[in-house]
Amino acid sequence: MMKKIIEIGNEDKINNFRLKIEGKKPLFICVIGNTETAKIPGISAAGAKSEITDYTPAADVEYLYYGKCKCLEGVPITPEGIPTPGLITKAALDLANIPRLIVSGGVNVFPQAPYIDLGGEAGGDISKEKAVKDPIKIFKNAKILGKNLSFFTDYLVIGESIAGGTTTALGMLLSMGYDVSDKISSSLAINPIQLKLESIDSGMKAKKLSRGDFKNEPFKAIEFFGDPMQPAHAGIAIGAASRIPVILAGGTQMTAILAIINILNPEVLENIAIGTTRWILNDQKTDLEGIVAEVSPKVPILAANLFFDEMRFPGLRAYENGMVKEGVGAGGAVIACVLSSKNQISMIDICKRIEKDYETITTLKQV
């Protein structure tokens, strides 16, 4: 039988982490944020039009709660019409009855669903202005939230939804001196990496800064080149991980979170794993393993071994062509679904549920 979860890293560390979470009850958190960076033409797939990227995170989490979006019609789609990975996330969470909370690091569009506010504001365009107003404030609020949550769940799975997030992750990591410019992923099938690097380099020039200027200074890196999701995500993870395991659920953006944790609280790293999808690992242009090796080599990577090639709908089969790949914590949610069910829920169960949900939402849209 095909493995449900692909494992990368030290075998003992992986087994140790899996043992801590298998059969246990997780809480899923989706951290949302907005950044003007997403509006640089061509940079993000999260939202068919650049003006609409502000709505994507709110719509994603509304979908997680209600099975439909409230702030926009239909569900978020890429310019090519591929639906949000939130579809995967919701199907996995619903199948395993996993509860979910929404946390805002700073947004322009507020979700029409209950969300935890950390006092942050939406971020600026890293190519020309400051990225995040007060990352330490967001981080501190997030940390105390994480600590509180650690008392009432067995482990956390923390995903994200922020259009432009791979660009700000890249900017943040480059400013910290990590050489990852050829390793970061994109929600687009053809990664606009040159555009990302040009935007970051413009920003460096405008702010009279250079790559590596913020070595060991994650808050400075966030302030100038990151996004408001990052301090919220890292804060929750650090606040919780001193007591319970935490899965950072996402693609290469999670290495930016790892970089923050690695500087601020390396002692909690043994309670941390990255949870992602096979599509991220399969992408020739992405090197998640390589960035983790550079940033924090001991952290294991788990990847949901999802296959969409037999899906009935082309919008879903497109994931096999490298579209979208990950987001809204999809990979981590699938991993948590499988492990919390003690392997009772199969990948086929999850795929069937995604297919059914896709049918429902596309029907809804037509009405």
Add this chain to the structure above:
Amino acid sequence: MMKKIIEIGNEDKINNFRLKIEGKKPLFICVIGNTETAKIPGISAAGAKSEITDYTPAADVEYLYYGKCKCLEGVPITPEGIPTPGLITKAALDLANIPRLIVSGGVNVFPQAPYIDLGGEAGGDISKEKAVKDPIKIFKNAKILGKNLSFFTDYLVIGESIAGGTTTALGMLLSMGYDVSDKISSSLAINPIQLKLESIDSGMKAKKLSRGDFKNEPFKAIEFFGDPMQPAHAGIAIGAASRIPVILAGGTQMTAILAIINILNPEVLENIAIGTTRWILNDQKTDLEGIVAEVSPKVPILAANLFFDEMRFPGLRAYENGMVKEGVGAGGAVIACVLSSKNQISMIDICKRIEKDYETITTLKQV
């Protein structure tokens, strides 16, 4: 030995409820709100000056998280200098390691701590204007939050902090036709009941409404005479109580919540109890038992049997003179502390901790 918890109601129902929660792990929630009603001169003790009442809820929950307030110096006090019951709440929660979440129904002053936003706005002065803009929206968001929370805690204890809240509870109940004008409590030692009734009657006149006009219509009652805490509180309770027990933690304000639940989802009432303090039961001018008998007679009342007469500080001994009495879910927090510790934590432990915390904050203030 003196009973730690006073019980009122049907013995079987009480035993049944206690059995469901004894030794189990609770989550404490404080629902905050602001209403212009609190600024009617003389109506509220929550905040030494009427202009400052907007700050009281934010300050209360900041204290629960940090042991000090951020939006104001010191801690909230009454006009007579008596400290917030949040002192009791925090001591009880800390002793039993009970996690806490903050939920905003609608405020003017946002806490500098993580809080869950339900999309509500601060409320109007019930003596002259609409009380709550969109109670159904707040309620719906709260209900889905409550449902989610029910998956990761054994039971909920839901307190409140809203200056002016006993007046809006009275207004809301009167507009629903409950004859409770001589039964509602106050945070002031001398209950300004005439002032409350005059304010409500002015409001009835201004809005061309009469007592009882909103029989069986809790949302209308909230919209015209309630406050934004109410739909948030009731929504969380209803969302959670179909799966887990819920303690409505407060004084007579909780009967307004009970009235909402009783109309909308009476089937969950068997999972509901009121948690309060001895000081509320002892108040000759308050008849909590009487209102519960009128609104929803089957719901048991538990009361923390706290005695402050041997406290070292006059500010705390004042509770024995009927000052403050309850708030920030103090009674419910003490009950949860005692029961979750399987009676290992005594009332003396709790009182000593309150005394110690009081000393710390008064020292902090002087610095």
